[in-house]
Amino acid sequence: MSHLRIFALIATACVALMGCSAKEKSELTAAQEAAVAERIAPVGHVVKSGQVVAVASTGGTERSGSDVYGTNCMACHTSGIAGAPMFGDSGAWATRLAQGIETVYSNAINGINGMPARGTCMDCSDDEVIAAINYILDNSK
Numbered sequence: 537m538s539h540l541r542i543f544a545l546i547a548t549a550c551v552a553l554m555g556c557s558a559k560e561k562s563e564l565t566a567a568q569e570a571a572v573a574e575r576i577a578p579v580g581h582v583v584k585s586g587q588v589v590a591v592a593s594t595g596g597t598e599r600s601g602s603d604v605y606g607t608n609c610m611a612c613h614t615s616g617i618a619g620a621p622m623f624g625d626s627g628a629w630a631t632r633l634a635q636g637i638e639t640v641y642s643n644a645i646n647g648i649n650g651m652p653a654r655g656t657c658m659d660c661s662d663d664e665v666i667a668a669i670n671y672i673l674d675n676s677k
């Protein structure tokens with residue numbers, strides 16, 4: 537199968553997923569309630585050493601990692617479509633991180649196999665894509 541064909545299949549599947557986003561959203565809200573609480577908590581708390589801190593947007597133009605994730609990454613990374621490493625799957629992400637975090641960042645920014653460049657967020661800055669990755673990694677330990 538050509539790469540183009542695979543990409544078309546993935547894109548179709550993602551559109552199908554987004555079509556029933558109401559259902560997916562409610563599932564995710566339940567599943568991520570704890571994770572969201574954890575993301576909010578570090579304000580004024582001691583940050584554990586080694587923890588990756590994504591700076592939340594404070595009215596500027598930069599979107600937070602969770603915003604970018606929810607808008608652009610969730611459809612593929614909560615379903616594992618086309619072999620996408622799943623949100624929360626620490627084993628899958630540990631395997632990815634073995635190649636070095638800079639490579640993981642650049643693969644997501646430039647695209648690799650079924651992973652489209654910037655995860656389809658074409659107006660995301662590199663920092664916004666990286667914030668989304670850090671958000672996934674923080675919740676996949």
Ligand code: HEC
Nearest residue numbers: 608609612618620632640643644649650651654655668669
């Ligand atoms: C169209 C589906 C799709 C979307 C949308 C998507 N991803 Fe992915 N992503 C994948 C797939 C499939 C892989 C596995 C690619 C491979 O290595 O074969 C992947 C892999 C990755 C990786 C691992 C790269 C590596 O070096 O192993 C990261 C990080 C990542 N995605 C981040 C994101 C972020 C951040 C977003 C949103 C901005 C996003 N993805 C949106 C499908 C998607």
